[in-house]
Amino acid sequence: MNVPNHVAIILDGNGRWAKSKKMPRTYGHVVGCDNLEKICYMARDLGIKYLTVYAFSTENWKRSRDEIDGLMKLFRRYLKRCIKSSRENEMRVRVIGDTTAFDEDIQESIRVLEDYSKDYDKLHFQIALNYGSRNEIVRAIQKLSKDVKNGKVMEAKITEEVFESYLDTAGIPDPDLLIRTSGEQRLSNYLLWQLAYTEFYFTDVPWPDFNKMELVKAIEQYNSRDRRYGGVKEGTSCSKQD
Ligand code: IPE
Ligand code: IPE
Ligand code: MG
Secondary structure (H helix, E strand, O other): OOOOOEEEEEOOOHHHHHHHOOOOHHHHHHHHHHHHHHHHHHHHHHOOOEEEEEEEEHHHHHOOHHHHHHHHHHHHHHHHHHHHHHHHHOEEEEEEOOHHHOOHHHHHHHHHHHHHHOOOOOEEEEEEEEEOHHHHHHHHHHHHHHHHHOOOOOHHHOOHHHHHOOOOOOOOOOOOEEEEOOOOOOOOOOOOOOOOOOEEEEOOOOHHHOOHHHHHHHHHHHHOOOOEEOOEEOOOOOOOOO
16 A cells, blocks of 8 residues: 555544534543544554644634633643653654643643654654644744844745745645545645645544544545646656657
């Protein structure tokens, strides 16, 4: 099986999954969080090099106080447990998004985890927390404008590559495959710049039920696609003379 280099996932459907079991939404997040741990082992086993998951959006603050509190509790526990899975998977973990909105102890756990895992390279795992693509782009423009002002970057030299280097995903290749679970077919402000040429896969399976078989199904479907860039097949290009 030809495995995509970078898989991005929108982890959706925890609440509906819990509801279908007559359980509170928070229970869905607990099981979803356990599944997030499992997906890293699956990705590593399959030989995926980059995995980027959407776990909490800039819009998710609109949810009830109770749900937010439950999620923060889960993030606290998850970020600590992730040290072990980063070691076992030899996986580098990075958090993308504006993490300054989180309580100081959560920010500290993020720093510890990123620092602990920084030399691993079997799997690169990005967790999007308080992430919104529009917010990421605005923050990138703010950083870039500062560098133009202080003379580090010349306005005329701003290219797509230069701009990308100011995004949270700097240095990470664009996703090849985007998966969204639980039936919705929208991006919800996820990686708008980075997904420009990504193949999309939508499944009705809710995130807590998304297992290795479902991941393999998504990859097989991806493999049956005819990827093109500008009308040209992947890996080929014609010179002007042709
Ligand atoms: C995804 O599940 C997890 C987060 C956004 C934190 P949801 O909580 O969105 O579950 P549904 O979509 O309401 O079922
Ligand atoms: C997107 O899911 C964000 C995450 C999965 C973290 P949502 O459930 O919040 O998205 P919408 O509101 O249905 O678009
Ligand atoms: Mg949802």
